[in-house]
Amino acid sequence: KAGVTQTPRYLIKTRGQQVTLSCSPISGHRSVSWYQQTPGQGLQFLFEYFSETQRNKGNFPGRFSGRQFSNSRSEMNVSTLELGDSALYLCASSVLAGGPDTQYFGPGTRLTVL
Amino acid sequence: DQQVKQNSPSLSVQEGRISILNCDYTNSMFDYFLWYKKYPAEGPTFLISISSIKDKNEDGRFTVFLNKSAKHLSLHIVPSQPGDSAVYFCAASAGYKLSFGAGTTVTVRA
Numbered sequence: 001k002a003g004v005t006q007t008p009r010y011l012i013k014t015r016g017q018q019v020t021l022s023c024s025p026i027s028g029h030r031s032v033s034w035y036q037q038t039p040g041q042g043l044q045f046l047f048e049y050f051s052e053t054q055r056n057k058g059n060f061p062g063r064f065s066g067r068q069f070s071n072s073r074s075e076m077n078v079s080t081l082e083l084g085d086s087a088l089y090l091c092a093s094s095v096l097a098g099g100p101d102t103q104y105f106g107p108g109t110r111l112t113v114l
Numbered sequence: 115d116q117q118v119k120q121n122s123p124s125l126s127v128q129e130g131r132i133s134i135l136n137c138d139y140t141n142s143m144f145d146y147f148l149w150y151k152k153y154p155a156e157g158p159t160f161l162i163s164i165s166s167i168k169d170k171n172e173d174g175r176f177t178v179f180l181n182k183s184a185k186h187l188s189l190h191i192v193p194s195q196p197g198d199s200a201v202y203f204c205a206a207s208a209g210y211k212l213s214f215g216a217g218t219t220v221t222v223r224a
Contacts, residue, residue, distance in 0.1 A: 004157070033211065043158075043203065043214040056210035090157050092212075102148065103212060105157035 002027065004093050004106035012112045018079040021109045025072050025093030032074040033103060034066060037088040049074055078111075086113045117141045118206050120215035128223050133191040135218050137204030140185065144206040144213075149178060149189045152201045152217070161202075162189070194222045
């Protein structure tokens with residue numbers, strides 16, 4: 001079974017631009033979560049989607065948004081990019097939403113904001 | 115507010131010996147705990163998990179121990195191998211999201 005895939009793997013943008021990242025979960029997984037990893041902050045939870053609905057959201061500004069499609073694929077959008085948005089963005093999928101369940105991660109998208 | 119803490123940023127161990135990684139948490143609502151391993155430029159890889167109703171879970175060379183009263187869990191790797199050199203993240207969940215520790219970099223010396 002194929003793992004979680006994320007595209008693109010690397011991205012370079014300039015301040016003020018916007019960016020869209022894509023995530024395809026493992027087949028049969030309906031929950032998709034997004035995390036930001038930075039050297040100083042570790043992995044920080046952004047949001048989680050299940051059946052096209054955002055179920056939970058972390059402490060990030062409204063510039064960070066996402067959505068999920070009927071096939072469980074998810075996109076994350078960051079508008080008005082700032083230098084501090086440079087990070088590794090990780091997507092994780094799991095079978096269920098809520099309750100104990102293992103999340104499986106994709107390889108991440110490395111975003112660099114210049 | 116960091117609810118999951120890994121107080122040792124790094125650990126160096128000789129090949130063949132035991133690696134012990136520690137993790138503390140503050141949220142008593144956490145009911146599921148996981149360990150992930152991460153290589154540079156890759157996503158975290160799931161290693162092992164434990165639910166709050168158990169105090170030990172074993173999978174091959176990896177054993178996770180949970181002490182709920184102390185809000186502490188640990189990962190034991192026996193024996194340590196060079197391929198175990200990576201960053202290890204402890205994570206805990208209470209529903210939808212995972213809260214991660216800052217990670218411990220493990221270096222296995224030949």
